[in-house]
Amino acid sequence: MLSTIGDGLWNAFQMAWEVAWALVLGFALSGIVQAWVPRSRMERSLGGRGPREVALATGLGAASSSCSYAAIAIAKSMFTKGASFVSAMTFQFASTNLVFELGIVLWVFIGWQFTLAEFVGGIFMIALMWLGLRLFVTRKLEDEARRHAETAEVGHQHASAGAQGLSLRKRLTSLRAWSDVAHNFRGDWGMLWREILAGFAIAGFIAALPVDFFNGLFLTGTGGAPQLLENVLLGPVVAVLSFVCSVGNAPLAAVLWAGGISFSGVVAFIYADLIIIPIVIAYSKYYGRPVTVRLVAIMFATMVIAALAVDGIFGAVGLVPPHRPSIDSISSRGISWNYTTFLNIIFLLIAAALIGLTVRRGARDPVCGMTVDRDAGKPTSTYRGQTHYFCGEGCKAKFDAEPERYVDASGRLAVSLEHAGHHH
Helix, strand or coil: CHHHHHHHHHHHHHHHHHHHHHHHHHHHHHHHHHHHCCCCCHHHHCCCCCHHHHHHHHHHHHCCCCCHHHHHHHHHHHHHCCCCHHHHHHHHHHHHHCCHHHHHHHHHHHCHHHHHHHHHHHHHHHHHHHHHHHHHCCHHHHHHHHHHHHHCCCCCCCCCCCCCCCCHHHHHCCHHHHHHHHHHHHHHHHHHHHHHHHHHHHHHHHHCCCHHHHHHHCCCCCCHHHHHHHHHHHHHHHHHHHCCCHHHHHHHHHHHHHHCCCHHHHHHHHHHHHHCHHHHHHHHHHHCHHHHHHHHHHHHHHHHHHHHHHHHHHHHCCCCCCCCCCHHHHHCCCCCCCHHHHHHHHHHHHHHHHHHHHHHHEEECCCCCCEEECCCCCCEEEECCEEEECCCHHHHHHHHHCHHHHECCCCCECCCCCCCCCCC
């Protein structure tokens, strides 16, 4: 048993080592976009249900955080401030499935074809989801969901830059602008590290299983319509049961591909990060059960149809990879002095510099635990002679109502993080 545990953890570490640089690069690019691309008037711009609003929501989502829990919180906030339900759902899908880091990690693990399939299929799914929501979520239901969402509390969100007024050239040399990037970078890691570690750990242990496991779980090697349909229907179910979302899905997707699941099954599996059980519970809390049932059914149907469409298109033009890597080549690549090690050293130094910037300029929100920039114009409160900084007005209001709950008699922060775990 100890040997098996050791093998699983070693597999997980090797997979994590293979893509560590890609994760840092992806989160750094995401942090730059979140900090430097203004979102002013976003809610008013996304009030309609037409193609213009859907296209805009797709672009904004792709430029946003990849954390599934943050995505649903931001989408809920957008919806309560005037965005249509279609636009909000499009935004949250794009922000978890069309982001830099997921595409880079898929490319490193199993090839550029999967990155391309993820983006092409994502556009298909957004179009199908748009149609499904317009058909099955009426204006009356949408209004009821909005009233429900207005009463549901949402966790903290990433803020846009405090240096938005600067030109691009000045941002590149501005410590404050890079501090905005660093805090978004740290915030994304803070929200996603559990999912990422869980994804690698699950993939590491599954990679240690015999090939017979995959033959028993999925139809493999039979080809034809039965395997295609079974894989594309079972892929999302496995994602739901694994409880892993966002970038954490990528290593497990690579192991499933190596184990014999079809191209479309892998694509459907990756899309399913927004219907895992904790997120479905959040939907019910935000929008009510009637809309949640419709939303989850529409998402499941559209991810299956989109995956089948991508499989058909890529098969017709010869873009489905003809050869699969072995499971060992995915999970046991070894660690040596090569380009991966070189890139990891460079990007881990970049990550350390960004985290160091948040330590130098950051302060801990006593309510939610988020690190915020002292100089970014965040809300503050003074208690027992000390100034406390908050990620937003919601945390400030909670602190002002019960400061003794978050600061002990000596003035130190109490160990009470209301938004810890998945509540982002």
